[in-house]
Amino acid sequence: MVAVKYRARAAVTILLALLLGISFGCASKVPKTREGVTQSGKKRAKSKATQRPYVINGITYYPIPSAVGYVERGLASWYGEPFHGRKTSNGETYNMYGDTAAHKTLPMDTMLLVKNLENGRSTVVRINDRGPFVQERIIDLTYTKAKALGVVGKGTAKVEIVALGAQEPEEAPAVAVAPPAAGKPAQLAKPKAKPKKAPPIPDFDKGNFYVQVGAFVKIENARTLAKAFAKRGRDVIIQQYPAAGMNLYRVMIFASNSLAKAKQYEQQMKNEGFRYALLLAR
Known part of the structure; x- marks a missing residue:
């Protein structure tokens, strides 16, 4: 009788141990994620190769x-x-x-x-x-x-x-050319491509014009160049933008509200050794 009770207790103990092991094992599992996919299931945005x-x-x-x-x-x-x-x-x-x-x-x-x-x-x-x-x-x-x-x-x-x-592609809707015969689907005409029109030329005579004098992976380098121009009394901004899965920092110097004067400043920067000085509008 004692042996039976001992066996019963041993069986219960083993069963409880198995249940606890299973529960802890499940709790310790972490959802895995694929490369390029977040845990919410959304794909991370990838920059275009170009x-x-x-x-x-x-x-x-x-x-x-x-x-x-x-x-x-x-x-x-x-x-x-x-x-x-x-x-x-x-x-x-x-x-x-x-x-x-x-x-x-x-x-x-x-x-x-x-x-x-x-x-x-x-x-x-x-x-x-x-x-x-x-x-x-x-x-x-x-x-x-x-x-x-x-x-x-x-x-x-x-x-x-x-x-x-x-340039954006233009799509024309398909149009039925004749009523459908009994038991047959309507025939659709092949849509005609709309003639492409050149977009209107915007007015660039006035605005806020900047000259980009450098682009850096490390923000410390961008700050060093920005401080050098700030000491010369120029208004400087550091703009962050994503490229190829990383952040780049470009140093932009305010040139003028006049396009003509801004172009002169761009040429001045090139003459000072900034070969890739680039005129931008904001």
């Missing part, structure tokens, strides 16, 4: 997040063979007879007004590639666009580029 910093000939280029207010002057060139038919930086196939262009830092699909300052001709292009990586050159055009601007013969020309916005 927006990540890249290095060419030992120089690091930092694509800017927005082209709003972008104005720049410099040399335009063009490229044809042997690049015709190859892949551009955004994955498209390069067409030297198309309406595209290459720029070092502007976001892809930015629409630009390009004006030849030597003959007054203008045209509109869309950015889909990176380059040109030659000093003083700011944009590479297709053969067709270079011809329209009168650049083909000389090879280069002094131009001004003004950001107009980003």
Whole structure:
């Protein structure tokens, strides 16, 4: 009788131990997360490959997040063979007879007004590639666009580029062309693509214009440069923006409320050794 009670108690003890082990084991488990996915199940935003910093000939280029207010002057060139038919930086196939262009830092699909300052001709292009990586050159055009601007013969020309916005695809709704026959679905006409219109040219004559003189991974470096300009009596801001999964800090000096004066200050910064000084509007 005693042996039976002992066995019963032992069985109960073992059962309780197993239950406690199971409960503690479950409580100690932590939900696992996949790379790039938060515990809430939402995917982390990834920057586009064309927006990540890249290095060419030992120089690091930092694509800017927005082209709003972008104005720049410099040399335009063009490229044809042997690049015709190859892949551009955004994955498209390069067409030297198309309406595209290459720029070092502007976001892809930015629409630009390009004006030849030597003959007054203008045209509109869309950015889909990176380059040109030659000093003083700011944009590479297709053969067709270079011809329209009168650049083909000389090879280069002094131009001004003004950001107009980003190209967005237009969709037309499908329309039924005839009432459906009995028991048959309606036939839909293939939507006609709407003609693309060049966006209106904004007025950039007045505004708050800044010149970017540097972009840094470490904020300490940005602060050092900002303090140097502050000692010279300039209004300085440090702007943080994400790129390639990290934060960059760019130092921006207030230039003027006048576009003409701001361009003069941009050139002054380049003359002082800031080769990649960049005029921006806020």
